[in-house]
């Protein structure tokens with residue numbers, strides 16, 4: 001009988017050949033695909049060039065989404081549907097308004113396209129949104145009592161060309177004052193926002209924030225008198241809704257103008273040029289909700305993570 005053996009059979013020298021040594025790839029610069037840019041994409045670029053590269057150039061790394069993002073999308077959808085019905089918020093309709101906004105939130109949070117990690121998370125976020133919506137209606141009615149207005153746009157398309165480069169975006173809400181005809185542009189914020197107009201304008205001047213300047217020029221170009229830009233916080237269900245309002249003054253216009261100039265320059269750099277290196281963020285806070293952390297080997301490491309290693 002043949003004895004069992006654990007020694008593998010050696011292959012003859014002729015049966016295989018070593019592969020040729022791999023040559024290192026020659027680095028090449030990357031060009032941005034030519035398409036309309038958005039103010040939020042430039043915000044992303046200003047925060048972290050690498051994030052921008054992953055999202056807008058590679059377009060291959062799948063964003064798994066997050067509970068915070070789903071909460072934001074659902075809230076925006078509900079408010080859009082709500083204001084298409086309630087275009088002239090009227091304190092006499094308060095009960096119906098509260099009921100209908102809650103119903104819109106129930107609808108969007110029940111949609112399977114709203115991705116939450118599990119049913120409990122979905123329910124908690126739905127309840128949070130309904131409580132926040134109560135605060136929103138409080139604020140809306142107070143505004144309507146002070147100076148009646150009409151909602152003239154929800155998720156309004158806002159195209160704008162700057163220095164020959166196309167930009168595009170969608171404005172959450174546009175109101176027209178019923179007495180003066182003046183326009184206010186609103187951006188709903190379900191995440192963290194600047195705490196004051198001063199803080200927001202500091203970011204505008206620093207060239208890291210473009211959203212409201214972009215909306216301002218997109219609407220002003222058609223002859224509308226935009227007198228106010230406003231961020232509406234919809235994150236915290238326990239505190240009253242107090243928008244961060246930026247009144248348009250000659251001084252503020254100078255800041256907005258700087259942002260527009262910077263947008264044109266950035267568009268030229270991104271679209272006409274090519275880039276060898278997309279630098280990572282320097283502040284680890286930028287990575288907290290980034291969808292690309294697993295693909296990003298050079299990201300800044302927070303101090304507590306460094307300590308744990």
Ligand code: SF4
Pocket residue numbers: 048049050051054280281286287290291292293296298299300
């Ligand atoms: S993980 Fe951080 S450094 Fe990397 S792409 Fe995201 S934000 Fe940028």
